Amino acid sequence: MTLDPSDMPSNSEADTATTSQRLRNFLVAMVAIALSIALFFGSRQQTEQPSLSxxxxDSTPIEIALTNQKPTLMEFYANWCTSCQAMADDMHSLKQEFSDQVNFVMLNVDNSKWLPEVLKFDVDGIPHFVYLDGSGEALASSVGQQPRxxxxxxxxxxxxxxxxxxxxAMGQTSIFQPAVRGNQDDPRSHGGMPAGGI
Known part of the structure; x- marks a missing residue:
């Protein structure tokens, strides 16, 4: 079989094909770089959501909230509570929206300092939200993960x-059993109460 010179691509056709291939490779590389940058910033944004801590x-201390005549949203939470963690973004945005008009108080149920409040508001699941009027009177409560x-x-x-x-309102909760007596075996106690309790 012999090759007919007219069947062979000319140099200009070969150059055009090579240039076209280079352009495609360049575009593929640029798209890959753009996607990598988007994934990098997207993953950074996800990991930078506000933590419960x-x-x-940044929450209002309870002593101030109960005396400044503003209504209050009190949240009982724990760092290990997955429902609490899932609501962190919503709580952050709500605080930005309402912080001039409402106190946002967060009480960690793992801190035995808040045991009187835990007992007063019958906290047995978290997150547990208590709505207080400007005089500090509890008006309502909701337990569990709530829609924003x-x-x-x-x-x-x-x-x-x-x-x-x-x-x-009831939503998905993490069960919480307040320890009335200090229990060093309780992984959530963090050694917060002396032996013998209160």
């Missing part, structure tokens, strides 16, 4: 001094 550190909109509606009603639209 950061939210608690329910919390927002309740906070808006709290600010307006209206009846809360969802005053008793």
């Amino acid at each position: 950061a939210l608690a550190a 909109q329910i919390l927002a509606d309740n906070l808006a009603a709290l600010v307006a001094e209206d009846t809360l639209p969802t005053s008793k």
Whole structure:
């Protein structure tokens, strides 16, 4: 079989094919770089969601919340509580939206300092939310993971001094059993109470 010179690509056709291939390779490389950058920043954004500890550190101290005449949303939580963790973004955005009008108080149930409040508000599952009016009187509570909109509606009603639209709501919870006596075997106790309890 002999090759006909007219069947052979000319140099200009070969150059065009090579240039086209280089352009495709360049575009593929650019798309890969762009996707890598997007994934990097997307994963950074996901890991930078507010932590429960950061939210608690930025919350209003209970002593101030009970005396400043503003309504209060009190959240009982624990760092190990997956429902509490799942709500951290919503709680952060709600605090940004309502912080001028509402106190946001976070009480870690693992800290025995809050045992009187845990008992007073019958906390047996977390997250546990208590809505307090400006005088510190409990108006309603909800237990478990709550949709952001329910919390927002309740906070808006709290600010307006209206009846809360969802005053008793239940969601997914982490079971919490308050330790009335110090128990060094309890991994959540962190050695917070002396032997013999209160």
